Amino acid sequence: MMFGFGDKGTTNLLTRCLAALGKKIETVPDQTQVFYHLPASEAHPNGLNVQVWRKYEDFVAELCDRFPHESNGIKAFYDENWRIFNSLNTLELKSLEEIRYLLGEFVKHPIACLTLASYATTNVADISRKYIKDPELLRFIDLECFIWSTVSAELTPMMNAGMVFCDRHYGGINYPKGGVGRIPELLAEGLTERGSHVVYKANVKRILTEKQGNETKAVGVELADGRVYRGKSIVSNATRWDTFESMIGEDQLPPSEQAFRERYKKAPSFFTMHLGVEASVFEGKGEVDCHHVIVNDWSKLEDAYGTLFVSMPSLLDPSLAPPGKHIVHAFTPDWIDNWQGLSVQDYEAKKEEVSAQFIDRLDAVFPGLKQGVVFKEVGTPRTHRRFLNRNAGTYGPIPSRRPLGMLSMPLNRTAVQGLYCAGDSTFPGQGVNAVVFSGFGCAHRVACDIGLEPTWPALDKPFHKFLDYVRDNS
Ligand SMILES: NC(=O)c1ccc[n+]([C@@H]2O[C@H](COP(=O)([O-])OP(=O)(O)OC[C@H]3O[C@@H](n4cnc5c(N)ncnc54)[C@H](O)[C@@H]3O)[C@@H](O)[C@H]2O)c1
Numbered sequence: 001m002m003f004g005f006g007d008k009g010t011t012n013l014l015t016r017c018l019a020a021l022g023k024k025i026e027t028v029p030d031q032t033q034v035f036y037h038l039p040a041s042e043a044h045p046n047g048l049n050v051q052v053w054r055k056y057e058d059f060v061a062e063l064c065d066r067f068p069h070e071s072n073g074i075k076a077f078y079d080e081n082w083r084i085f086n087s088l089n090t091l092e093l094k095s096l097e098e099i100r101y102l103l104g105e106f107v108k109h110p111i112a113c114l115t116l117a118s119y120a121t122t123n124v125a126d127i128s129r130k131y132i133k134d135p136e137l138l139r140f141i142d143l144e145c146f147i148w149s150t151v152s153a154e155l156t157p158m159m160n161a162g163m164v165f166c167d168r169h170y171g172g173i174n175y176p177k178g179g180v181g182r183i184p185e186l187l188a189e190g191l192t193e194r195g196s197h198v199v200y201k202a203n204v205k206r207i208l209t210e211k212q213g214n215e216t217k218a219v220g221v222e223l224a225d226g227r228v229y230r231g232k233s234i235v236s237n238a239t240r241w242d243t244f245e246s247m248i249g250e251d252q253l254p255p256s257e258q259a260f261r262e263r264y265k266k267a268p269s270f271f272t273m274h275l276g277v278e279a280s281v282f283e284g285k286g287e288v289d290c291h292h293v294i295v296n297d298w299s300k301l302e303d304a305y306g307t308l309f310v311s312m313p314s315l316l317d318p319s320l321a322p323p324g325k326h327i328v329h330a331f332t333p334d335w336i337d338n339w340q341g342l343s344v345q346d347y348e349a350k351k352e353e354v355s356a357q358f359i360d361r362l363d364a365v366f367p368g369l370k371q372g373v374v375f376k377e378v379g380t381p382r383t384h385r386r387f388l389n390r391n392a393g394t395y396g397p398i399p400s401r402r403p404l405g406m407l408s409m410p411l412n413r414t415a416v417q418g419l420y421c422a423g424d425s426t427f428p429g430q431g432v433n434a435v436v437f438s439g440f441g442c443a444h445r446v447a448c449d450i451g452l453e454p455t456w457p458a459l460d461k462p463f464h465k466f467l468d469y470v471r472d473n474s
């Protein structure tokens with residue numbers, strides 16, 4: 001489910017990132033972001049079905065139709081997200097740790113910056129509860145957050161919601177032709193054409209540090225096969241737990257990282273199925289949407305196996321599957337502890353058991369799917385840990401207590417001089433467009449620190465102290 005592939009504004013960061021490398025990807029527009037299949041209630045005895053249409057007005061009209069008594073609240077809540085999005089969409093998006101750039105944007109776009117600053121500490125529930133009272137609708141808003149943040153509205157920063165709830169209508173959800181793997185392929189091509197060198201199968205075991213005066217400085221990396229690369233700046237796109245636990249070492253854990261671990265915990269991983277199914281399963285059913293979310297019991301929304309995610313990209317790009325077949329990628333949050341300590345036989349048997357139950361639940365929404373399965377590949381949180389090299393297979397950090405909106409998340413600098421983090425362990429967190437923002441910010445900050453971009457060093461230090469203080473006390 002790709003955000004950020006729009007062709008206008010400043011928030012289409014995936015388009016911009018590829019363009020910076022002279023690349024463009026062909027995409028297929030999705031008519032909806034997601035089709036929600038939700039439990040029956042007194043108000044919705046046949047279940048609550050909502051499609052998030054590409055056109056904002058169509059989505060709002062559909063939701064108002066399901067909750068007519070909350071029409072005003074629905075419009076007010078979603079419209080407020082546009083205030084954030086429209087502000088973000090006028091700024092040049094770079095490092096929030098660079099005071100010269102920030103003040104420059106304040107001068108150019110004072111209203112947009114003040115609007116954003118006014119939401120910096122706000123979470124979604126602060127706004128939704130202001131306008132909406134119906135508990136089922138508030139649970140729907142929780143789910144609207146959960147499917148990308150894996151936490152409820154109370155723990156989801158409004159800044160992120162503004163991006164997600166609006167970009168899906170503004171730039172739309174667009175699927176890259178040839179599959180999502182085309183994104184890194186094109187990035188690698190663009191980088192190589194510009195003189196960079198990508199080293200594959202290079203497992204970083206250790207980030208090398210040296211004491212320089214009172215400071216610890218990162219000076220290089222050592223790979224598992226013993227090769228060493230030295231550099232002025234080291235950027236880790238692994239999770240913070242992997243970066244600091246295994247590559248820096250627990251014995252050198254800076255206090256700011258200890259504070260991070262108190263504020264954030266690991267989100268669950270996923271149980272994942274990749275199925276090949278007969279195309280006939282979907283034939284004669286009109287235009288079937290690519291993304292679906294299925295919840296059978298509102299009280300289990302956040303539990304393992306409580307929310308099912310389904311993505312069927314060959315419906316948008318048939319070249320991804322053999323003729324007459326479709327891909328069904330179905331996944332659900334799951335914890336690594338559910339899969340530890342099993343014998344090989346028990347592990348395999350559990351995969352069979354859980355996938356069979358999962359397929360039954362899919363068959364209730366897509367009748368005939370169970371009969372139509374011709375291929376099945378199952379992954380567990382252990383698979384995520386092994387192949388993505390993510391601690392406990394985690395989807396990323398989630399707040400362990402109510403966060404101070406966007407201010408709680410670390411940005412790109414770390415307590416180790418010359419070491420930066422990018423990716424979903426940094427602001428604004430999970431999401432492809434989100435991690436591209438973190439990449440843009442990181443590149444800008446590094447460029448300032450090595451003298452490639454202008455900066456005001458005299459103001460930098462106090463500003464960083466201020467940001468660290470706010471974060472460590474949030
Ligand atoms: N849009 C969707 O449908 C969807 C679905 C799931 C996830 N996502 C998002 O995708 C985002 C991806 O974020 P990301 O880029 O921060 O994480 P990532 O896990 O995709 O990238 C980390 C990279 O670092 C590499 N790596 C890890 N440890 C290493 C080591 N020791 N040595 C060398 N390389 C190492 C990994 O191989 C991987 O390529 C997530 O935030 C998630 O939200 C999106």
Ligand SMILES: CC(C)=CCC/C(C)=C/C=C/C(C)=C/C=C/C(C)=C/C=C/C=C(C)/C=C/C=C(C)/C=C/C=C(\C)CCC=C(C)C
Pocket residue numbers: 001003034088091093094096105113116117120147148149159160161163164291292293309310311428429430431432433434437
């Ligand atoms: C500093 C201070 C205080 C102040 C200042 C003010 C200002 C200027 C501010 C600014 C800010 C900014 C710039 C910000 C930015 C932000 C951003 C960019 C954000 C972004 C975000 C994004 C996101 C979050 C996204 C997400 C997404 C996701 C996660 C997705 C996911 C998906 C999945 C998982 C799939 C699903 C599937 C199905 C349903 C089937």
